[in-house]
Amino acid sequence: MTHPSAEIGMPLAEVDTPALLLDLDAFGRNLKRMADQAAKAGVRLRPHAKSHKCPVIARKQIEHGAVGVCVQKVSEAEAMVMGGVRDVLIANEIVGAPKLQRLAVLAREAHVMVCADDAGNVADLSEAATAFGVTLEVLVEVNVGADRCGVEPGEPALALAQLVAGSPGLRFSGLQAYHGAAQHLRGFDERRAAIAQAVEKARTTRDLLEKNGVACPLVTGAGTGTYQFEAASTVYHELQVGSYVFMDADYARNLGADGRPVREFEHSLFVYATVMSRPARDRAVCDAGLKASSVDSGMPQVYDLPDVAYVGASDEHGKLKLAGKHNTLAVGDKLLLIPGHCDPTVNLYDWYVGIRDNRVEALWPISARGPGI
Amino acid sequence: MTHPSAEIGMPLAEVDTPALLLDLDAFGRNLKRMADQAAKAGVRLRPHAKSHKCPVIARKQIEHGAVGVCVQKVSEAEAMVMGGVRDVLIANEIVGAPKLQRLAVLAREAHVMVCADDAGNVADLSEAATAFGVTLEVLVEVNVGADRCGVEPGEPALALAQLVAGSPGLRFSGLQAYHGAAQHLRGFDERRAAIAQAVEKARTTRDLLEKNGVACPLVTGAGTGTYQFEAASTVYHELQVGSYVFMDADYARNLGADGRPVREFEHSLFVYATVMSRPARDRAVCDAGLKASSVDSGMPQVYDLPDVAYVGASDEHGKLKLAGKHNTLAVGDKLLLIPGHCDPTVNLYDWYVGIRDNRVEALWPISARGPGI
Structure with a gap:
């Protein structure tokens, strides 16, 4: 360093x-504004720490009402927990024995959740959890439109959720349903339409799970570009917004309902x-x-x-x-x-x-x- | 870290x-091949450490005959000197009192050269050198075609070289004549033509300096994409090649004289x-x-x-x-x-x-x- x-x-x-400068006044206003928006919509805030990679900022987000943070990597989760954050979702798949062992050990220190989209990976998560005597909370990642990671909505998600629920050392905790590709669609209507589809995929998957007796207490996702749509969906419980604390030139090109930059x-x-x-x-x-x-x-x-x-x-x-x-x-x-x-x-x-x-x-x-x- | x-x-x-993996066998062959090419052409090698940022690699380049390295930043120069490198050219302009003070202090520890393309910056270099009781060797950077930093060839370069030569604490040591924009011109003939122009600009500038009684012991430049042209020019004394140790996908798209990737x-x-x-x-x-x-x-x-x-x-x-x-x-x-x-x-x-x-x-x-x- x-x-x-x-x-x-x-x-x-x-x-x-x-x-790298941080304008503390503007940053503070951003923190407060997003906290207010989430509170107004009645959803929880779980900001994405992959944007800032800084436990100090994570703790300030939590002081403003966030339930914890999400991250993408075990190393990021470790940095957050070591920096005083007590609730971390790794909004990503974690693969390979060394990382899974570290994940299991970290679950002794704080509330840690992780995502899965593969049956073999679920078996590996289960093995690591039982080897270290911990319970790992697992979300099934669903492809709600980004075509990156995630099982398809509906039956494939149900099958994986059932596998998680039946695996020693694991607890099925809900659905990761983030539509990354929608965040930078420039037009307001484009973003709204993309998230309407994502919400529908998350909703039908959740309903299918519950119809099959698999409780689905958490649907989480959203980013700075689309959060208001997920917040209003009644399907999403948590918002994983990250960039709002900083705003970059790319996000500033997104257009609002009035056709002008947000x-x-x-x-x-x-x-x-x-x-x-x-x-x-x-x-x-x-x-x-x-x-x-x-x-x-x-x-x-x-x-x-x-x-x-x-x-x-x-x-x-x-x-x-x-x-x-x-x-x-x-x-x-x-x-x-x-x-x-x-x-x-x-x-x-x-x-x-x-x-x-x-x-x-x-x-x-x-x-x-x-x-x- | x-x-x-x-x-x-x-x-x-x-x-x-x-x-980040380094294939040590391939790396070793790259080291040797460039050393052989420079020796064959009768030019000195001063590899660019901005590519690798690692004193261990710098020392291996020196073991293969390099005279030292070049870098772009004072912090890089410090890392190289602290890592055992005795001869460092900062192939770039250094601006602002804190960096100039560090540069002057570093010149007590090793042979350090720096570039300039501005009269005010020459005054600042002179002030830092005299304040710390050192002599800073300064190259005048000439714009040989990249249109980035550098004074124009000919009279503007002569004027700045004379200013350096007459400034307390500074020694005029030659010309920095790097054509960055030529490195990734895909066609062999395009690269050859661009460097032919750069060589001509460096040559006429050097001749003008010497005609005016300003000795110009060093002309330095070149990169992995064009080094053979500078090496054959009889004008350049040193090659500042960097990427050759690694080769990346972008350099691999350059075409050779036979129209096939180099x-x-x-x-x-x-x-x-x-x-x-x-x-x-x-x-x-x-x-x-x-x-x-x-x-x-x-x-x-x-x-x-x-x-x-x-x-x-x-x-x-x-x-x-x-x-x-x-x-x-x-x-x-x-x-x-x-x-x-x-x-x-x-x-x-x-x-x-x-x-x-x-x-x-x-x-x-x-x-x-x-x-x-």
Whole structure:
């Protein structure tokens, strides 16, 4: 883990770059707004910690009423439990003896749930649970439209749920029904239609299970792009929203019911960068490239300088195209960039530099960073 | 820094995933081949450590005859010097007092060179050098075609070189003349033509400097995609090749003089992944997504399984499309992926897991990992 590039109390302008900044005021408003929305809809909040990878943030979400968090990896679950989180859903399949053993051991320390979509994997989960004398709570992941992991809705889900329910050391706890592909459909109606289908698949599967005597106490899913539809569905009990705490440039391209970009949550996460070269009238280069901001969902956007565009990323450089009056940008000037995609960008850093009133107020370790063993 | 997911002596099949594997035999052959090519051409090798971020690998390159390494960041230079490397070129501009102070202090420990393309930055370099009582060797970066950093060839480069030469605490040491944009031009003739232009710009600039009494002992540049042209130019003294040690999927798309993909260096770097879901006849999902392999230059490629294609990356998942006889791929099976782009993929990991004869032989820390303060 690298040292943070800032000290508590330091003026923002002195923070060395590249750094991952968190605007603590905007972040706090995002926390509160989502908590309010969930409370209003009468659903539980289980934010996805894969976005922030930071137990400090997880604990703040829980202080705002979340029941716990979800994660994607055993290593993330370990980081959360070691950081004081008592309720963690691994919203993903966990495969292989080393990880299953760690999962079983972790279930001694906290309430841990995991997903499954394969009979052989259920047998392995059962073996690990019995070997370590724990009960693992298992959700069956259902493919509600993303065509990634998950068994098909209906009979295949029922069969796997029955297998889980009959396996020593396991308890069937419900359905994981997340539609990832729907999150970034740009149009409001597209997202609504995709989630209507997902809800229908989750509902019919739940009903089939209960008709067959398999209690299904939990249906969980949803993301920042669609959460209001799952919240209103009466089928989903929990929301697994992650990106809402930060908002990235990609999510900001989603359109609302009025056809305009959704501005429900604020950009609170920024890559702080320095202009390191100013070689031509219309060109500057900053020190934040591919190793400082993930470009899988598009380039980062320059914040609050409308005449400066981030047009190309190489490993350690960001190329800026300049127009109009902001041609005064000079070597040494610092910029705020809105990451294209927050999750993999956070994963490049070891620290959040929390900023309030233009000063460093907090340094939070990104202790679940990494590819996720 | 996370713990390695492997132990020395462990069979490859037991290494947990995602892991960054280094095939030590292929890596060794790449090391030797590039050393031989440089020796044959009579140019020095100064490999780019931004690709591997690992002092162990840097020292092996030096054992094979390299004069030192280059890097892009002060933090990388520090990691190299602390790891035993005695000669480091920061092939990049360094901006801001904190980094310049660290650079000056580092120059007490090892031979360190740095680039400049701005008069104000030269003044700052001079101030830091005199404040710390060191002499900093400075190369003027010339824009030889990449249109990123660098002053224009000819008179602007001469003016900056003269400024460096006349600045207290600085020594003008030559020209940084790297054409990054040429490295991935696919056609052999395209790359040759781009480097012919770069060589001409470097040559005329060097000649102008010397005509004006400014000695120019060093012209340095080149990358894995074009090195043979710079090596044959009689203008370049050093080659800054980086990716040759690993080879990634993107470089493997470059074509040679015969119109066929260049196969001069071998793929030695792999992301090791596990199939974690097998939900449909033609679909599998592995545990290596955006946080395990950078997709900025295209998806990773599945190694040695021609009927399996990596078709989509989400944060923690890689979607595999299956065809033909390899439909037997099962949950728990492990795969080798060739990263699309090696540098930012390496940057996601803390350890190389070195493999020989299907066993773990080495664990090398990626100690310069990070966005690079």
